[in-house]
Amino acid sequence: MNIAKNMEAIFLTATAIALASVTTFATASTAVxxxxxxxxxxxxxxxxxxxxxxxxxxxxxxxxxxxGD
Known part of the structure; x- marks a missing residue:
């Protein structure tokens, strides 16, 4: 598999995972x-x-x- 061809997809996936992780930690610390x-x-x-x-x-x-008219 050629990684150079799939770098955009790898970058977007890594960004989405990082954003989800940061959001989870940011909202977990707030009091309900x-x-x-x-x-x-x-x-x-x-x-x-x-x-x-x-x-x-x-x-x-x-x-x-x-x-009606």
Whole structure:
């Protein structure tokens, strides 16, 4: 195997391995930040339900067709 022909691939592979090693060591030394879970609170028991009534006329087929154009 001729090493001169494959020097670019060897260089890129060595660079990738070196970068991965440095990154692994750099991130391994940082402390993991722990986040406390949010406190769960119970909503007040509201027994009344809000009712919304909508009044209005329905569109006819001709009015719906006019809106679609």
């Amino acid at each position: 930040k722990r986040i406390d879970p949010p406190a769960v609170t119970q909503a007040a028991a509201d027994t009344t339900m809000t009712v919304v009534t909508i009044t209005g006329k329905r569109l006819t087929a001709a009015e719906k067709a006019a809106l």
